Amino acid sequence: MTRVLAFAGSARRDSLNKKLARAAAMYAREAGAEATFVDLDDYPIPLYHGDLEAASGMPENATKLRELFLAHNALLIASPENNSSITALLKNTIDWLSRDVGDGKGDCSGLAPWRGKVAGLMAASPGAFGGVRALPHLRQVLSTLDVTVLGTQVAVPRAHEAFAADGSIADERVAKSVRALAGAVADASRRLAAAAG
Numbered sequence: 001m002t003r004v005l006a007f008a009g010s011a012r013r014d015s016l017n018k019k020l021a022r023a024a025a026m027y028a029r030e031a032g033a034e035a036t037f038v039d040l041d042d043y044p045i046p047l048y049h050g051d052l053e054a055a056s057g058m059p060e061n062a063t064k065l066r067e068l069f070l071a072h073n074a075l076l077i078a079s080p081e082n083n084s085s086i087t088a089l090l091k092n093t094i095d096w097l098s099r100d101v102g103d104g105k106g107d108c109s110g111l112a113p114w115r116g117k118v119a120g121l122m123a124a125s126p127g128a129f130g131g132v133r134a135l136p137h138l139r140q141v142l143s144t145l146d147v148t149v150l151g152t153q154v155a156v157p158r159a160h161e162a163f164a165a166d167g168s169i170a171d172e173r174v175a176k177s178v179r180a181l182a183g184a185v186a187d188a189s190r191r192l193a194a195a196a197g
């Protein structure tokens, strides 16, 4: 069974990217996958600091998130665009979850939450470019961690107008591309698992 973890690089309660990630999780379920939406705001973690890590290891919430990542084999990530790149929250989360915790999961346990996963990338912004400038940065970071990032991606411009009051995607063209991306992630993940035996 393909298990997709969907999340956004925003902590904001009314985050447009959380709405996008939630919608993508729903479409992944429609495509036959199990899908979990996780709100990073439920797992606050400090800014990565080498001295903090040396003194007390991985923070408890980062460890909980790591376990969640280990229990899934595909990712749907919606990233806001901050000054043409990904948010500090998203990068900090990735950085903590790429640390080796020496639990024997893989030859380098820092890669264990990432390696072999398929990811679909999305962005939502009230601006005209829809956050698309952040996505190459996210693609590069994830590729470093051995994630297979699909070429297809979704950017939602004027995103404050793209969602209905209940959080669903109101714009049919956006809904269609998110549905296609979620389906492609579920499909690619299944194929990768089958090829790996």
Ligand SMILES: Cc1cc2nc3c(=O)[nH]c(=O)nc-3n(C[C@H](O)[C@H](O)[C@H](O)COP(=O)(O)O)c2cc1C
Binding pocket: 008, 010, 011, 012, 014, 015, 016, 017, 018, 080, 081, 082, 083, 084, 085, 124, 125, 126, 127, 128, 129, 130, 131
């Ligand atoms: C520090 C900062 C920088 C931003 N830079 C950009 C940007 O480069 N491009 C853009 O489209 N929006 C930019 N924005 C606006 C965000 O895209 C917008 O606040 C968005 O709604 C945040 O995502 P969220 O709704 O998921 O929280 C910026 C916002 C902040 C706070």
